Amino acid sequence: MLKEERLDYILKKLQTDNKVLQTExxxxxxVSEDTVRRxxxxxxxxxxxxxxxxxxxxxxPHPYSFKERIGIHEDDKRTIAGKALSFLHDGQTIIMxxxxxxxxxxxxxxxxxxxTVITNSVPIAMQLMEHPSTEVILTxxxxxxxxxxxxxxxxxxxxxxxRADICFLGVCSLHPTAGITGIDLGxxxxxxSMIRSASRVMALATIDKMGTAEPFKVCDITELDTIxxxxxxxxxxxxxxxxxxxxx
Amino acid sequence: MLKEERLDYILKKLQTDNKVLQTExxxxxxVSEDTVRRxxxxxxxxxxxxxxxxxxxxxxPHPYSFKERIGIHEDDKRTIAGKALSFLHDGQTIIMxxxxxxxxxxxxxxxxxxxTVITNSVPIAMQLMEHPSTEVILTxxxxxxxxxxxxxxxxxxxxxxxRADICFLGVCSLHPTAGITGIDLGxxxxxxSMIRSASRVMALATIDKMGTAEPFKVCDITELDTIxxxxxxxxxxxxxxxxxxxxx
DNA sequence: CAAATTATTTCATAATATTGCATAAAATAG
DNA sequence: CTATTTTATGCAATATTATGAAATAATTTG
Numbered sequence: 001m002l003k004e005e006r007l008d009y010i011l012k013k014l015q016t017d018n019k020v021l022q023t024e025x026x027x028x029x030x031v032s033e034d035t036v037r038r039x040x041x042x043x044x045x046x047x048x049x050x051x052x053x054x055x056x057x058x059x060x061p062h063p064y065s066f067k068e069r070i071g072i073h074e075d076d077k078r079t080i081a082g083k084a085l086s087f088l089h090d091g092q093t094i095i096m097x098x099x100x101x102x103x104x105x106x107x108x109x110x111x112x113x114x115x116t117v118i119t120n121s122v123p124i125a126m127q128l129m130e131h132p133s134t135e136v137i138l139t140x141x142x143x144x145x146x147x148x149x150x151x152x153x154x155x156x157x158x159x160x161x162x163r164a165d166i167c168f169l170g171v172c173s174l175h176p177t178a179g180i181t182g183i184d185l186g187x188x189x190x191x192x193s194m195i196r197s198a199s200r201v202m203a204l205a206t207i208d209k210m211g212t213a214e215p216f217k218v219c220d221i222t223e224l225d226t227i228x229x230x231x232x233x234x235x236x237x238x239x240x241x242x243x244x245x246x247x248x
Numbered sequence: 249m250l251k252e253e254r255l256d257y258i259l260k261k262l263q264t265d266n267k268v269l270q271t272e273x274x275x276x277x278x279v280s281e282d283t284v285r286r287x288x289x290x291x292x293x294x295x296x297x298x299x300x301x302x303x304x305x306x307x308x309p310h311p312y313s314f315k316e317r318i319g320i321h322e323d324d325k326r327t328i329a330g331k332a333l334s335f336l337h338d339g340q341t342i343i344m345x346x347x348x349x350x351x352x353x354x355x356x357x358x359x360x361x362x363x364t365v366i367t368n369s370v371p372i373a374m375q376l377m378e379h380p381s382t383e384v385i386l387t388x389x390x391x392x393x394x395x396x397x398x399x400x401x402x403x404x405x406x407x408x409x410x411r412a413d414i415c416f417l418g419v420c421s422l423h424p425t426a427g428i429t430g431i432d433l434g435x436x437x438x439x440x441s442m443i444r445s446a447s448r449v450m451a452l453a454t455i456d457k458m459g460t461a462e463p464f465k466v467c468d469i470t471e472l473d474t475i476x477x478x479x480x481x482x483x484x485x486x487x488x489x490x491x492x493x494x495x496x
Numbered sequence: 497c498a499a500a501t502t503a504t505t506t507c508a509t510a511a512t513a514t515t516g517c518a519t520a521a522a523a524t525a526g
Numbered sequence: 527c528t529a530t531t532t533t534a535t536g537c538a539a540t541a542t543t544a545t546g547a548a549a550t551a552a553t554t555t556g
Binding site for chain 2 (some may be wrong): 005125136139142
């Protein structure tokens, strides 16, 4: 195995897991930990990652402040993203909302999937730069630093020009009667615009976000076609099913 | 077996396997490893693959992309960025073109600098996410993966709405009579639009880009106010000074 | 056509680079 | 503070690369 292959593997793993452990890598790659350490060192030298005791973490601390929630909910998000993947097919046009769930989904895109992705998320656009076969359209506008998405009139105007097959919404809060709600007025307006521009709307939400509400309303819950969540809890999801929304 | 046949075989194998090993090739082709090494060397010379210890790996999917260019001429770019910094003051609105020079400049922004930055570069927007006091406006549009910028009509329309104090242009080629030129029509159009939306235009260019030209024209050289370069070579810069352009 | 030139390839050998191991130093957790 | 884990260092084993000489093949030239 070439050294470059190892480096590649490490970077890919870092990309999906948001961290790498030397012991794990030593196992995966079948080389000594010394070699792994030296590999990490050289990657750190080129600024591709940050070496920490016992392993390494990605260089660009993305919004979804990796350092703070290392690994937390990461598995749940991958579960959700895995379910969402099954709805994606070559040739579709997809609107991708910002957020950690959608970001995880994008990271899991198979290399041969050929999509057109419309997004207002800077990290998602950045991520798709690596993807060989997606067409990326970024909506313009003012960039919000905490959520790392563009928003405002420009964003909304641009979204209005598209007609997508599916909109994947990263939702903050979901409630059977309060609907979909968020903590920022500008962002909720953009989300609503995304919903209007897509034939089907799928919300990605970990189970703990269901049944909660925030100050600003995006839309009624009935605007959703499907809710994709990590664990399907009968009790929690029944109200949504009653409204004719699929929950998987 | 002809040398060309061997080279062909190597490239095909590289395509399917994503790597080649010298030992393997030596076996497959029934020639010594020395010969294989020389073959790989010549292929690497023509930029068809990247030679690494023990074999070779393919060129990254988008050749000469932003990612590969980053790091080359890094010192020169920092010199240029350092000079450019002196023109920046709190409260200004700046248009930042894409490119590695402008990216380096953005990375060097002092933490307390309070700017409004309008850019079509995804990595620059991403970088400024870390910056505490800049306002970032990203122009929308289709994202080009090589240069990692948005371009197209949406980008141009959005740029038209702004009036910036300075436009920092990352130029491909500069020539006293041919003007500023680039290798992609869409991108040159966007650059022109940036120039029109700013009061002063400053080009960031390493000295080796001066006196060269590419197929698509951005604008006449006289549209520039200032050229910021790494080494001020009297002979090279004289034609620009004669046209009333400052060179520093 | 044959000799001479040139290019290509192999082999032998020396120089370099990589890797894993042993051990000591340092950092971390309990 | 001590036990444990991780990191750093030197070193030996191995693998890879570079170099020059010799052998071979291809091409040119008279």
